[in-house]
Amino acid sequence: MSELVEKLARLKSERNAVILAHNYQRPEVQDSADFVGDSLGLSQEAAETDADVILFCGVHFMAETAAILCPGKTVLIPDENAGCPMANMVSVRELKDAKASHPDAVVGCYVNSSAAVKAESDICCTSANGVRVVDSIPRDREVLFIPDASLGSYVSKKLGRPLILWAGFCPTHHRILAEEITRVKQAHPGAKVVVHPECTEDVIDIADHVASTTGILNYCRETDAEEFIVGTEIGIGHRLQKENPGRTFHMLTALAGCPNMKLNTIEKMVWALEDMQPQVTVAEDIASRARGAIERMLAIPRS
């Protein structure tokens, strides 16, 4: 492995590349990255570096977002089969049909979606800013929220505002069960429960805190507790343990591993930089419209 890691470092410097890894990537992939974070944060990071090449270790829609926000840079993904089942739950044709049924609705689109779907949307949001983004839409406008019904229903409940929800979901987060949290909590009564808003409503209802991956990392760093029960994809456990060596993190179930996120490996990272393939590109007419939806989100004040 160390030979491969050395080869990766050499290729990275030869290609003037930056390596970005999502919080759900394999531990060794995270450890080889220049930046580890959430999808949008990583793309924003990439836009600010002077690297020519971005090796994006995440799933396809994340690499597309990097391509949208970093025109002129070459975006590579170690394994082009690393897709997102939730993002695939809404197609452009289905979205156009829904827009025709709700012609006055504002389309709010979770970043876990394809570039083509973002291009058909009015404004994007992340799991960190979903509440703020929807709250920025005038109350007298209907909101069609795509594709994650769990995040949408969390936002709707927080704002006390009905949303038209899409029937999408994250299969990985839906494998985290409220019964399991209750069982682990009984064994560790002092532990704080922190979960991602892609989880089901009954899981969210029993959590002490609901947050994006970055929010979960911040909460576990800043909260005065020794133990945490963490309801999100298991890959985040690596960073939680690394940043908080004295604390204990219960990751609930090994089933909450996203098989798509785990497709990226050190070998595939080396091959990608060697061959400069697979590249992720977004046609400019789609990229410019998708960028508009992302920029409208970024323009909302943090309050």
Ligand code: SF4
């Ligand atoms: S964890 Fe869920 S939302 Fe994230 S890439 Fe995997 S399937 Fe998609």
